[in-house]
Amino acid sequence: MSNLFALNWPWAAAVLGMAAVTYATRISGLLLLNGVEVKGRWKAALDAVPVSVMMAVITPSILMTGKAESLSAIIVAIAAYFRAPLVLNILLGMGSVVLLRHLLSG
Amino acid sequence: MxxxxxxxxxxxxxxxxxxxxxxxxxxxxxxxxxxxxxxxxxxxxxxxxxxxxxxxxxxxxxxxxxxxxxxxxxxxxxxxxxxxxxxxxxxxxxxxxxxxxxxxxxxxxxxxxxxxxxxxxxxxxxxxxxxxxxxxxxxxxxxxxxxxxxxxxxxxxxxxxWKGPRTGAVIIASGAAAVGTKLALSGAWYIMAGGVVGVIVAALLHSEVDA
Incomplete structure (x- = not known):
């Protein structure tokens, strides 16, 4: 049972630090843009944030891990382009990465 | 969910x-x-x-x-x-x-x-x-x-x-910047680098005509 519920101080310090900086980032945009109207080029820039940031987050996993991951990413992206539902895409990604790893490893 | x-x-x-x-x-x-x-x-x-x-x-x-x-x-x-x-x-x-x-x-x-x-x-x-x-x-x-x-x-x-080729340009710019930064620096700087470069590309490609 101790294995299920064990906690310790270094863990608590890390969680506290991580939680504090994460919440700070979550509210900072709100504080920065409080009451400011955004349009034109600035709006285009802000609108691109989701795509740009999410792509950067997954780049090491899909472009710098191996051929199986990169090919699976292309497969998932194409399916998503044609509006395949999220759950289907997750299963497609998991399935193709397992299959391609197997095939490409020889 | x-x-x-x-x-x-x-x-x-x-x-x-x-x-x-x-x-x-x-x-x-x-x-x-x-x-x-x-x-x-x-x-x-x-x-x-x-x-x-x-x-x-x-x-x-x-x-x-x-x-x-x-x-x-x-x-x-x-x-x-x-x-x-x-x-x-x-x-x-x-x-x-x-x-x-x-x-x-x-x-x-x-x-x-x-x-x-x-x-x-x-x-x-x-x-x-x-x-x-x-x-x-x-x-x-x-x-x-x-x-x-x-x-x-x-x-x-x-x-x-996805809203057309410009979205593609943002994706490519972000991915390229993230790869370069990941190779050059340890840690998670690639996320911010890719995010910022993609956003800059979006701003540069913006034209008032179709805004």
Whole structure:
């Protein structure tokens, strides 16, 4: 049972630090843009944030891990382009990465 | 919400592999509640624990929230001011991406934001607990391709934003900058670098004619 519920101080310090900086980032945009109207080029820039940031987050996993991951990413992206539902895409990604790893490893 | 189940289970499994108890995994998910940074943190988890480096890396990984909350703040003016700050705690990559997509059609109200975002939080931390408690009995996540689920989710959301070749240019710019930065610098700077470069490209490609 101790294995299920064990906690310790270094863990608590890390969680506290991580939680504090994460919440700070979550509210900072709100504080920065409080009451400011955004349009034109600035709006285009802000609108691109989701795509740009999410792509950067997954780049090491899909472009710098191996051929199986990169090919699976292309497969998932194409399916998503044609509006395949999220759950289907997750299963497609998991399935193709397992299959391609197997095939490409020889 | 369905997507949070495999990802939460996966994260719990990986955390258990680094010595997290199920409760420790769950409480990190309760308080931090930011999947990408939690994956990065577990990846960096060694003894003795580098608390400061973990905190700084989390900050870098989650700096994208500054851009995200700046973007969403334009769409939540109907929400009472005090609640906006509380809502920001439960805005995650996925709920925020959904909210941004909905904001293309209609302004966001409090009910929509709570209804779409709040259930994700217990889903995330309960699955972290279950993943840590039973996940490591499943064997390596790679066997099931579970390690790729997170990428599949993000790819699907990214393609949901597709509006033509300019979106493609942003994706390529962000990816290229992230690859270059990842090769040059250790840590999570590639996230901010890719994010900023993609946004700059979007601003440069903007023309007032079709705005």
């Amino acid at each position: 369905v997507a949070y189940v495999p990802i939460g289970l996966l994260w719990g499994t990986l955390a258990a592999g680094k010595g997290f108890s199920a409760l420790a995994a769950m409480l990190m998910s309760v308080f931090v509640y930011a999947g990408a940074s939690q994956f990065v943190a577990v990846d960096m988890w060694v003894q003795p624990l580098p608390v400061l480096v973990l905190t700084l890396t989390t900050l870098v990984v989650n700096l994208r929230h500054v851009l995200m909350s700046a973007s969403i703040s334009r769409h939540i003016t109907a929400v009472p001011k005090g609640w906006r700050y509380a809502l920001m705690f439960i805005l995650t990559d996925e709920s925020w991406a959904m909210a941004e997509r909905r904001a293309l059609r209609a302004p966001l109200d409090f009910g929509y934001l709570v209804g779409s975002s709040l259930p994700l939080w217990p889903t995330w931390f309960l699955c972290s607990f279950i993943g840590a408690a039973v996940g490591n009995k499943l064997g390596a996540p790679e066997t099931y391709g579970l390690d790729f689920a997170f990428s599949a989710i993000f790819l699907t959301i990214i393609m949901g934003f």
